[in-house]
Amino acid sequence: MVESAAASRTMASHSHDDRSLDDHEDVRQYNEIPEETGTSQEGTSQTKFFNGSYFVRPGSNYAETTPPPFFSYTVPRWRYLFNTTLVLLDLMMTILATVIISLLYPEAYEYTKSLGGAGRGVITMVLLACCSWIISLCSTHCYERHTMGEGYALYNKLVKASFMDFIMLCTINYLFKLDQPRIFNALIPILTLMLTIIERWLARRFLHRHRREGKGFGYPTIIIGSPESIHDTIVQLRNSKSLGYIPIAVCPVKASAGNTPNAPRRLLSVPFTADDGDEAELIALPLDSHLPITAKYLKAQTVLIADVLTRDSETMRALSLAIESMGIELAQTASLADLNAAQLHFRSNPLMPVLTAQLTQYSTITRIFKRLSDIFFSLIAIIISSPIMLVVALLIKHEDGGPVFFRQQRIGVYGKPFTMYKFRSMNVNAEAIKKQLAEEYGIEDRFVFKLKNDPRVTRIGHFIRKTSIDEIPQFFNVLKGDMSLVGPRPPLPEEVARYGTLYSARLLVKPGITGPWQVSGRSNLTQEQSEFVDVSYIQNWSLTGDIAILLKTVVAVVRGTGSY
Template sequence: MTEERHDAELAQEVERQSTRVLQWRFVLNLALMVFDALTYFAVGYLVMSRSHEMKLLSTRLQLHWSINPYLYLVVCALIWIFCCHVTGVYHRHVFADGYQLNMLLLKAMFVCWVSVCALNFVIQSNVSFMTVCLTSLLVWIVEMIVRMVARLFLTQRHRKGEYSYPTVIVGSPEGIGQILKFLNQRKQLNYKPVRVCPIRVNERTGLIEADPNVGLLHEEVKKSWGKPIRIVDYGDDLAERIAETGAQTVMVTDVLDRFSDNLSTFAVQMESLNLEIALITSALDIAEHATQMRNIQGMSIMTISLPQYSPSAKVKKRIFDLVVSSLAIVLSSWIMVIVAIAIKVEDGGPVFYKQERIGLRGKPFYIHKFRSMRVDADAHLKEVLEANGQEMGARYKLTHDPRITKVGNFIRKTSLDELPQFFDVFMGSMSVVGPRPQRDFEVEEYDPVYATRLLVKPGITGPWQVSGRSDLNEEESRQLDVSYVQDWSVLGDVVYILRTVGTVLRPSGAY
């Protein structure tokens, strides 16, 4: 009875937590919508007042009808809210990602700008084009600032376990342990594990069943989470029992393979009770591929493709690289001159350093950087690694490399040593954004999945540079690189460039 009473109390607590989260999400979204509307109204009013356009007229049908300016601004504010909603600004999964949210705000503002321009064309108002543009720009800036403040508050609350979605984790004991470790390291994410459900595949029938290795599960939970989590046994009524706990999300780590009947059956059972499925997938999962179903003489065929590898997308990528690299070379030329002089003055050695790296589809090329190490650094790499108890490999780390010069230490921390690579981008051997190019002995260690990073041009900056750099473990860095191959886009590259600026201003993990 004591255990049953404990389960009932825990279920009630989870139910209360779930209710609080739903109420919080409703209140937050409502507050954001009201604020967004007021922001657009206020900014529009100020801009129109400054430009002396508060006396609105419509010349539709050559008539000079008077338009209430406040009603006009209310309509524009409603258009702004609708555009934010359509582009996903209010979605809970993007609120914690500042760069992604800012890009969605930019996308919403562009759609709103087009819509307001269309409105002015239809009603033939005397609002100038410059007023619409200035209003849109100022609203976007204000919204980014407000979202940043709100995100800091929310992230702090998430780390304290508040406003988190009660979650049941389903998978093998090892898979459950891995995801618990991930969630424990990133408490700003809004998932709060309240139950775990260990499962395995019956080798004879191929069906899913409960994993009886409870001892291994408790060990994994203790090691990864630090405190016990109640187990919910797998069975036909699993969805009902999960729903009774008040959980909102079911996170699947492994065992249930993508596109399998086991997963399809499991997902339908959960979704029929309005439970959200969060599926941990491989970096090469085909969900991001464009799919097309065809029926040929009674046979259904699904074709898949990645749109970003089309000829037109590659041309856009190349144009983007040319524009960005040209601007970077021009704007940073004075910095490069100063760095070059500092390197030459320190030890009299060469300013630039070139090294053979492996590029697109395994073809070697020479990468150029400002020299940050002593002249004979490459010849001493092996002995330095041995002195630090490491071996030559794809992911060696040297927190304090004795080969780095004083100037080199500064330009590495600030990433100024990478500036000459914009010439490599301009010449076409590299891209502005992409996985970092590695040496031949590092590439030799690639497994088939990690080798897919060679399907795109290497970049000056990329996923792991803006996500912790050398502080990431091998698995995390590989996941980021492979994911980039799967879902890169020009807009995504813009996001990485913006995040790189933040990383340069607040460097971490740069050894």
């Protein structure tokens, strides 16, 4: 298929001696002199993506200047400083964990101190702990681009790094016969993980605060797409500072079908009308083979595809190769329906190229390990919480004389119904007046029926809901196999009946006591946000990710985020 791309527009002559192209007054010259190659009935222009060169624009001064280093990866200065600071802080967390463990276990410390003489045993232990932790963090990509903006994925990587750290310490001690106390090999990674999670959480808050305040710490970005999608993308980037993309230029295009059904799709260059003063400062660029060199001169770090360009198009493939070969990141917005979480493999058969997708984490071994973990930890939780359950049961019975437990039919894995147990936190006639309250508050269409000031909740119910004590009986559901410790929220039958095609994927895993919904805002989330976090969890599920959610659940319970 031959695609036509947006019309090229000749850039005005501009010398790139020692002046920075971050100056809008200079950069705006790129778009001052339009040169149309063909105009459609709508006043748009169309041309092929490749117009003879990737590096020299006819009529410009590029041929007379020294081109930028195409094969170098330009890293923003702030990333060097930020990652260096992270490495130093990570080392400090390891040293601090080592000191704390040594104070808690003085006998093990004295034994280590005696190894090698002159304190060399202690130095060896500290160096080993530091090197092992940094190597583990690097191996799990904790210092890579965008890692600090990923949130849940970041904590998932930290948990993986902790496991790797433990294995590495044990292996090195065994192979080199260092004779370090086993207590250090086991506890130092665990305590280091806890301290590093706190450190990275504070670092993320610092990063996001500075981005909100417009103090940099972002990636200059060129956005390609339809004008409508470009506007929406800019608004989303303003609202979500975790991504870190800072728009500096736009490339507005639209797709136009041919006159016949089998005609190739064409890309047309269209005008871009700014919605506000910030958008008016953006540079408008044409989509052609000179876009990569322009992005390089503009010092762009990312080219973000909002829409129009499809992953299997020739223009997209040529653009991606040119962009990535210059060390610039190519990003593309994706919906939940995309195969973005699967392991993709391209089988380049000349007769029929095939793209295969596989979620490797859903193996029999990981499922067995998850089930065994559910049984073990649910038993521990039931034993530890039994005194609390006894007290709560007496308080519920004493308040209104009604039943202690609330039993309700929920839908489990693959759509199988089961009875879920909770401590009763509402009046005995709560279900009878639910429909009336939904009509009064205008929330009949919401999947999750939650009211901040629900008149049905009892006095003790307010307390056990705020502290999530009402969820403790669900550990019996976990023990039975109806639920898991971590998973999507168990839905009601009427909710499942209204599921769309994509959202029904949440029934492919067991519901959980806690999950992405509980640690992402709970009842404060909109219906769309609830759907997003659930489907994203299924796409990116991992055992270490479940551990990260359990750790975040403790924080969410203490803070009472979204619980009512």
